[in-house]
Amino acid sequence: MPFASSFGDEPSNRTTQVLVGFPVGSSADIVARQVIQKVSEVSGKNFIIENRTGAGGNIAFSAVANANPDGNTLLFSTPGIAINPHLYKSVGYKMEDFIPIALIGEAPLVLLVNSNLPIKSINDLLKLSKMNSNAFRFASAGNGSSSHLSMEMLRSITGLKYQHIPYRGGGPAIIDVMSGEVDMTMIPISGGNIKYVRDPRLRAIGQTGLSRSALFTDIPTIQESGVKNYSSTTWYMLLAPVNTPKNIIQSLEKSVSLALKSRDLQDQLSSNGVTIINSESGEARKLLQADYRRWKQIIKNSDTSID
Numbered sequence: 001m002p003f004a005s006s007f008g009d010e011p012s013n014r015t016t017q018v019l020v021g022f023p024v025g026s027s028a029d030i031v032a033r034q035v036i037q038k039v040s041e042v043s044g045k046n047f048i049i050e051n052r053t054g055a056g057g058n059i060a061f062s063a064v065a066n067a068n069p070d071g072n073t074l075l076f077s078t079p080g081i082a083i084n085p086h087l088y089k090s091v092g093y094k095m096e097d098f099i100p101i102a103l104i105g106e107a108p109l110v111l112l113v114n115s116n117l118p119i120k121s122i123n124d125l126l127k128l129s130k131m132n133s134n135a136f137r138f139a140s141a142g143n144g145s146s147s148h149l150s151m152e153m154l155r156s157i158t159g160l161k162y163q164h165i166p167y168r169g170g171g172p173a174i175i176d177v178m179s180g181e182v183d184m185t186m187i188p189i190s191g192g193n194i195k196y197v198r199d200p201r202l203r204a205i206g207q208t209g210l211s212r213s214a215l216f217t218d219i220p221t222i223q224e225s226g227v228k229n230y231s232s233t234t235w236y237m238l239l240a241p242v243n244t245p246k247n248i249i250q251s252l253e254k255s256v257s258l259a260l261k262s263r264d265l266q267d268q269l270s271s272n273g274v275t276i277i278n279s280e281s282g283e284a285r286k287l288l289q290a291d292y293r294r295w296k297q298i299i300k301n302s303d304t305s306i307d
Contacts, residue, residue, distance in 0.1 A: 015046045018074045018238075019064055021057030027107070027188055031236050031274060032076040035104055035256070038265040043255035049076075055088070056080055056144060056306070062092030069241040071248040074101070077237050079146070082291040086299040087144045088306050095292055097242050100284035101249055102256040104236040105269060105276040108209030109150050110219060112196065113184040114177055115203045122206045122225035125184075126158055133161040139173035139182040142166050144306055147173070147186035149295065150208050150232040152302040154222065157230055178202060188234060189213045189273040208232045215273050236274070237284055253281050 018036050022028040033049055040047045052060040057080040067073035075081075075098070085091050113119045119128065129136055140148035143166045154160050165182055167173040173185045178201040187193050189207060197204050197216060206222040207213060210231045222230045238256060240249060259265055260278040269276055279287070299305075 014072070015048055016072055016074060017050050018047055018076050019050050019052045019060040020076050021052060021054075021060030021080065022078075023053050024051050027190055027234065027272070028076065028078050028236065030272060031104070031269065034265060034268045034272075035236070035238075035259065036076070038259035038262055039252075039255050042258045042262070043251070045255070056084055058084055058088065058091050058093075064239065064241055065093035065097035067241050069243040069245075071240065071244055071252075073241065074252075075239045077239055078234055079291055079295070081237075081239075082288055083144070083149065083295045083299070085292070086296045087304065095288065098239045098288075099242055099244055099249055100281055100288055101238040101240055101252045102281065103277050103279040103284040103287060104238065104256070104260065105274045105278070106209065106233040106235040107273045107275065108189050108207045108213055108221075108233045109146060109186045110189050110193075110197055110204050110207045110216065111151075111184065111186050111222070112174070112177060112202045112204055114180050114182075115201055116180060117183060117203075119205060120203065122220075122222055122227060125205065126160055129161040130159065134163060136162045136184060137165050137182040138162045139165050139167050139176055139185045141170035141173055141185075141187075142168060143304055144299075145170075146188065146232070146234055148304070149298065149302075150186050152304070153232050153298055154227065154230065156298055156301055157227055174202075189215055191215070191271045191273065193273075209275070211275070213273050213275070214270055235277070235287065237288070249281060 020029050020032045036047050052063055061081050064073055064075040119125050138151055170187050174196055176182045177185045204219045206225055207219050257278055260276055
């Protein structure tokens, strides 16, 4: 990017920054670039992605929270925006600092175990873990990561027993599960992770969404396996600073909805494991508030915090 044109009657060289709190090539970055490219095409407006990384997304979240509410600065966010106020001792924003524009879609994670283990289902895992509380070593992508918190949710519902071993990223964690150094991990369902899900050294026993991903229709959801009320996905949402004029929010909301109805973007997102939701501002706000409340209790119960 960049892309051409502008909002309303303002100069055609106006550019809207869309901040992403994660590095180039991350899942959030890839999805953001695909979506914003199409939003630019359908709206005729000028956008540019900026990767403002660090502190689990907090740097980007805070920058948008404190930006002028003029439509020039937006946030492409993951659930970290609702999680981090409970996880970090201090963040530079409040949930009231944002107006959700649109909920793009969501992608589940998949629980993988080393294939040498006698575990072929979620029920096998639960049964064996309760026989020996130190039996399994779970490798997460780090304290407070989606993999860690998704397992904490499973623990909170089922009483699952495991040792948590935080890694610096999902890559090292999955390598050590394949080698047998640790027993299991969770990774996002995406096109780039197909090779891991299908690796013979690993066995996929459950995915975290309410429905099966189109990429892996043969893998049951954790809820299908009998864990009621379990769902943990990475969602993608576009937000603006609070007090952004209503006409700008409505224009963006309309452009995102139109973009998500295009076949080429649908195919791109599907290939990355994203199920399109395409919810408008009000529904996005409800999800954001619900996730804020839900993760508050799960993180409190897990006794996890980050300085």
